[in-house]
Amino acid sequence: MSETRFAESHEWVRLDGDVAVVGISDHAQSALGDVVFVDLPEVGREVTAGEAVAVVESVKAASDIYAPISGTVAAVNEALVDNPALVNSGAMGEGWFFTITPKDTSEIGKLMDAEAYAKHAEEAH
Amino acid sequence: MAENETLLETPLAGLHRELGGRMVGFAGYAMPVQYPAGIIAEHLACRSGAALFDVSHMGQAELRGEGAAAALERVTPAEVQALKPGRQRYALLLNGAGGIIDDFMVANLGDRLFLVLNASRKAVDVEAIGAALPPGVSIVPRPDRALLALQGPGAEAILAGLAEGVAALPFMGVLETPVAGIPALVTRSGYTGEDGFEIGVPAEGAEAVARALLAAGAAPAGLGARDSLRLEAGLPLYGQDIDETTSPVEAALTFSLGKRRRMAWDFAGAERVREELDNGPKRLRVGILPEGRQPARAHTEIALNGLPVGEVTSGSFGPSLNAPVAMGYVARAHAGDGTALELMVRGRALPARTAPTPFIPHRYKRTPSISTGAIA
Incomplete structure (x- = not known):
């Protein structure tokens, strides 16, 4: 698996073979609080970087999840449907949202690395 | 956080930060929206044990002078004059058009009335009530006081270890008694549907009592x-579920109208209340249970066969129900329990049903004669 990169809107993306796995950062899940519902995109949907494609709902509020790169949704994490709390307990792993077949894998490299994101998250706080 | 710079703080602000509270702006105050345990754990702790809330942002005020109860009745349809010393009651403050200026608690302390007002409305309330008072009666805000809510089935045992006489207090009872050595005004009431207490103390004593x-x-x-x-618990939140456009009848809060008041019709807004009681209101506040797990938030349109029939005013996820819950207003024809409705969430119709409230049964500790009597 490749290095994990981060979007300003707090999604992470990691290339795994042909697809890019997308989730939300640990900082984001902590800020949201207890996640109670996740609305996932349809498999096969074409998405553009920066487009709202999923929704995560905590007890308090609903928040959009944006596609960090352009491509086609390849799969969604069905486990989140019955157990949305996975987003809290495993934001960077088990709590992934969907995978994208990238249009251009070089888009991933343009996102923030872990260090830059940590600084961004701190500033946003 | 920059946005907090202009926010007021309660006497417990330091304690909230020490406990890891996540502070947000609410009605002009920096308040903890949650602690590290999280909303669901805090919610469940209240249903199973006891939870402590700082509600010092709420308004506290005294109504003093001969005829204070009669004067307050000019602007509320609640029965205040017959409220006995040591008792508290839920009441609505109405404008001349029958809209709700605020909902509040009024306690009879013998020589004065004591009011608890919503934080976002306290300034408006003091002015509205003050304008209705005759010479000799005055409303005196008490910003020098803090307010704590201890709620849950474990509340009585906890408070009884720190204060005399509280276990014998029935629901809506009022007692002036020291708590942890601090002079306090204790009422057996709250905003969770659970048994519990609200504890008013001087600001400087609040932290000791909370600790x-x-x-x-x-x-x-x-x-x-x-x-x-x-x-x-099906309880409305001012500014969300009720406001100056909603009436007591529409808001399904007619239980707060005194029987004598409904014969005399001598309160602000009586005309609208009477008309709606006689002919039915156009819309009604109802409980709503969405199907599935997806919450429908405030301002979600409620539809029936594709046509709008109302709007959600509060919607969230109910941790005890482990399901989404909501309330809102629907046209009266569709307000019957169990009516199938659609909630328009992000362009999709989410199936839902109207449902009786409370969604979780209230567990208030009423007097033994009532809780074991014919009503039960």
């Missing part, structure tokens, strides 16, 4: 849990 309650086993809980608890 004593936490040490005795209460879990700190924030505004997030307070909101999900009151929603499961």
Whole structure:
């Protein structure tokens, strides 16, 4: 698996073979609080970087999840449907949202690395 | 956080930060929305044990002078004159058009009335009530006082270890008694649907009382849990579920209208209340249970066969129900329990049904004669 990169809107993306796995950062899940519902995109949907494609709902509020790169949704994490709390307990792993077949894998490299994101998250706080 | 710079703080602000509270702006105050345990854990702690909320942002005020109760009745349809010393009651403050200026609690302390007002409305309330008072009666805000809510089935045991006489207090009873050595005004009431107490103390004594309650086993809980608890209990939130456009009849709060008041019709807004009681209101506040797990939030359109029939005013996820819960207004024809409706969430119709409230049964500790009597 490749290095994990981060979007300003707090999604992470990691290339795994042909697809890019997308989730939300640990900082984001902590800020949201207890996640109670996740609305996932349809498999096969074409998405553009920066487009709202999923929704995560905590007890308090609903928040959009944006596609960090352009491509086609390849799969969604069905486990989140019955157990949305996975987003809290495993934001960077088990709590992934969907995978994208990238249009251009070089888009991933343009996102923030872990260090830059940590600084961004701190500033946003 | 920059946005907090202009916010007021309660006397417990330091304690909230020490406990890891996540502070947010609410009605002009920096308040904890949650602590590290999280909203769901705090909510469940209240239903199973005891939770401690800081509600010092709420308005506290005294009504003093001969005829204070009669004067307050000019602007509320509640029965205030017959409220006995040591008793408290829920009341609505109405404008001349029958809209709700605020909902509040009024307690009879013998020589004065004591009011608890919503934080966002306290300034408006003091002015509206003040304008209705005759010479000799005055409303005196008490910003020098803090207010704590200790709620849950474990509340009585915790408070009884720190204060005399509280276990014998019935629901809506009022008692002036020291708590952890601090002079306090204790009422057996709250905003969670659970048994519990609200404890008014001088601001400088609030932290000592809060620390004593936490040490005795209460879990700190924030505004997030307070909101999900009151929603499961079917209790309206001012500014969301009721406001100056909604009437007591529309808001399904007619229980707060005094029987004598409904014969005399001598209160502000009586004309509209009477008309709606006689002919039915156009819309009604109802409980709503969405199917599935997806919450429908405030301002979600409610539809029936594709046509709009109302709007959600509060919607969240109910941790005790482990399901989404909501309330809102629907046209009266569709307000019957169990009516199938659609909630328009992000362009999709989410199936839902109207449902009786509370969603979680209230567990108030009423007097033994009532709780074991014919009504039960």
